Amino acid sequence: MYQSRNAKLTLGIIVPNFVSLTFIGISKFAVDLLIKIKTDDYTAEGGTTLFVFSVFFVIPLVMGITSAYFWKDLGFKNIRYVTWSLLNTLIAILMSAIFLKEGIICLIIVSPVIFGCIVSGAFIGKVMFRRKNNTLNSSIIGILLVIFSADLFSKHQYTNKVTDTIIINAPINKVWQYVVEYAPITEKENYWLFQVGMPSPIQSTVDGHCVGAGRKCIFSNGYTFDEKMIVYKPNQELTFDITNQPRDPEIMGHIDILRGQFILKDNGNGTTTVTGNSWYKLYVFPVWYFDIWAESITRNVHLRVMEHIKTLSETNV
Amino acid sequence: MFNITIKYFGFLKHIPLLPHLFDSFMKISILFSNKHTLDYIDEIENEVLSWNNTTVHLHKFGGIQFDVNKKEIGHIHSNGILDILFSREIKTQLIKQGKATEHHTIKNSGWITLHIKTDEDKITAIQLLRDSYSRKFTSPSPL
Structure with a gap:
């Protein structure tokens, strides 16, 4: 019982970060593809590509919702969702520093947005995955996917x-x-x-x-x-x-x-x-x-x- | 802050997900200003969901909505604002008794609002939701 609780808690941290890396990979791949079509809009000097809105809003929201899925049976109060989401944010930021080679100032700038969206996602997910939720609010995932796709393929200049x-x-x-x-x-x-x-x-x-x-x-x-x-x-x-x-x-x-x-x-x-x-x-x-x-x-x-x-x-x- | 946002930016509530994001940010901000409100909301949610045939889902304009047999009992925004729809007569009585106030935006209706800030407010909120639940509850036919 105790082990299962710890496993769910840990999965609620590991899986969302894996999901976020996957989505960032997809967005990078899509943007790289778009560069081949129209270089000027998407490439900064030196060939580094842009970071779209979805990376800072949609992906953290999905992270929060994924966490809430694993934490749904743990009986967390709102305050626990905030504290564990804070840990998720710190890990996401650490991974950005390691894998995306982001600088400390950039991370300071993006961290409030990432934290706010991860917590929001966790709160939304908390209600979505409630046993007594007969609607599941699955449209939210659909909306997020539409926003993610539309964002990738819209003009960024x-x-x-x-x-x-x-x-x-x-x-x-x-x-x-x-x-x-x-x-x-x-x-x-x-x-x-x-x-x-x-x-x-x-x-x-x-x-x-x-x-x-x-x-x-x-x-x-x-x-x-x-x-x-x-x-x-x-x-x-x-x-x-x-x-x-x-x-x-x-x-x-x-x-x-x-x-x-x-x-x-x-x-x-x-x-x-x-x-x-x-x-x-x-x-x-x-x-x-x-x-x-x-x-x-x-x-x-x-x-x-x-x-x-x-x-x-x-x-x- | 909430009232100003509703008054001047209320039209944005129809943008998908925006009300939920706004509600979540209110929840984060209330953690620093009155974190007990979040505990009260947790307790109210657990209490209402212990009643027969109640369900919870995200309210279309942010917060959580409680239903019984697909009829809304009431909803709570994350800054502790509870909204319930009663008949106008009951609304008048509740306001006279000091148990609720006019709805924070829809004045000319049976909607009432209660700001949950204290333990007593939490108890009143549960009473009001129970009252609404009793009025809207109809036993489902046994399967």
């Missing part, structure tokens, strides 16, 4: 632009030199994701001062974004395309930074307004969740660089 502005108390020609390249940033990180290990920008270098010249944006972990200037108008505008981005697990297959831009405006009173723009393409869906993070991270990269430019410009006036 999303680009966005983030804009930030700062006023610097220095003349435009002073500001311009630090916009193009700047000495290492030594100020403490004040964005929580940078504090927990996400790389932050520390320096920018250039190999020329003209259109076509190369620029490098160096991050705190040593990774470098290679950039090529496409607009170089001293004291007005610097626009550059990203030609190569680091093969970092936090970035690879999730986001492509496409272009960066600084626009300077002389305010006529000894101050300068600097506008920073970045364009990126997301490969993780749904965008209504992941773009919140992408915007926040891009904004804080902007602000860290622009605050540094402000400090350098105002100190050396």
Whole structure:
């Protein structure tokens, strides 16, 4: 009796994780197939494919429902469903780190969604598999399969632009030199994701001062974004395309930074307004969740660089 | 939070699975604000399912619904809101007695609502469900 109880509890953890790996494998296979049909929509730079909505919502829901199937005779209260689902989430996240080579920041970002959906699935499954449920709610599994299939075969393409502005108390020609390249940033990180290990920008270098010249944006972990200037108008505008981005697990297959831009405006009173723009393409869906993070991270990269430019410009006036 | 969501985003309840997801997230949030409510719901569920011919399934707008002979006895949303349909006369009596309030969205009907927050609310909820069960129960013909 006791052994059977433990076996059901364990199966409620092992089987859902196996199911999730199978579904992720299917989604990867389907996306790989779609890449052969239409590369641009599905492949990030370096050939890594996108993660669709189903991976973060439908698969965890199915995991939760599968767990509930094995736990149905254990007489669990709601609170036990939450605690055991939490363990399931931790295992799923660990497996993502091992098999999908996900970085810690990505896992922090997705874990609330995964946990919420696994618990929801467990709650739904709890009622579905109740002995006194005469409807079984089997339509739910059908709906999930339809969503999963429709999601795989629907178009996934999303680009966005983030804009930030700062006023610097220095003349435009002073500001311009630090916009193009700047000495290492030594100020403490004040964005929580940078504090927990996400790389932050520390320096920018250039190999020329003209259109076509190369620029490098160096991050705190040593990774470098290679950039090529496409607009170089001293004291007005610097626009550059990203030609190569680091093969970092936090970035690879999730986001492509496409272009960066600084626009300077002389305010006529000894101050300068600097506008920073970045364009990126997301490969993780749904965008209504992941773009919140992408915007926040891009904004804080902007602000860290622009605050540094402000400090350098105002100190050396 | 629940009322605001129902008021402004209630139209989303027709999207398959969304009400169940919303209900589950309410359940997670209530774990941190009043976890006893979840225990009360568990106890009510066990009690109702011990009655003859009762069944439980997911309510179409989130939560669990109890039926007897395919007629709804009542349903509970995971934030502890119990909804039961009575006649308008009984509804008026129950509200006068302080045992229930107007339904949280459908005012002009026999629907009543009870917010389950305390042990006494749980007992009242079981009484109301038992009352509804008795009114809707008709013995099935023996096989």
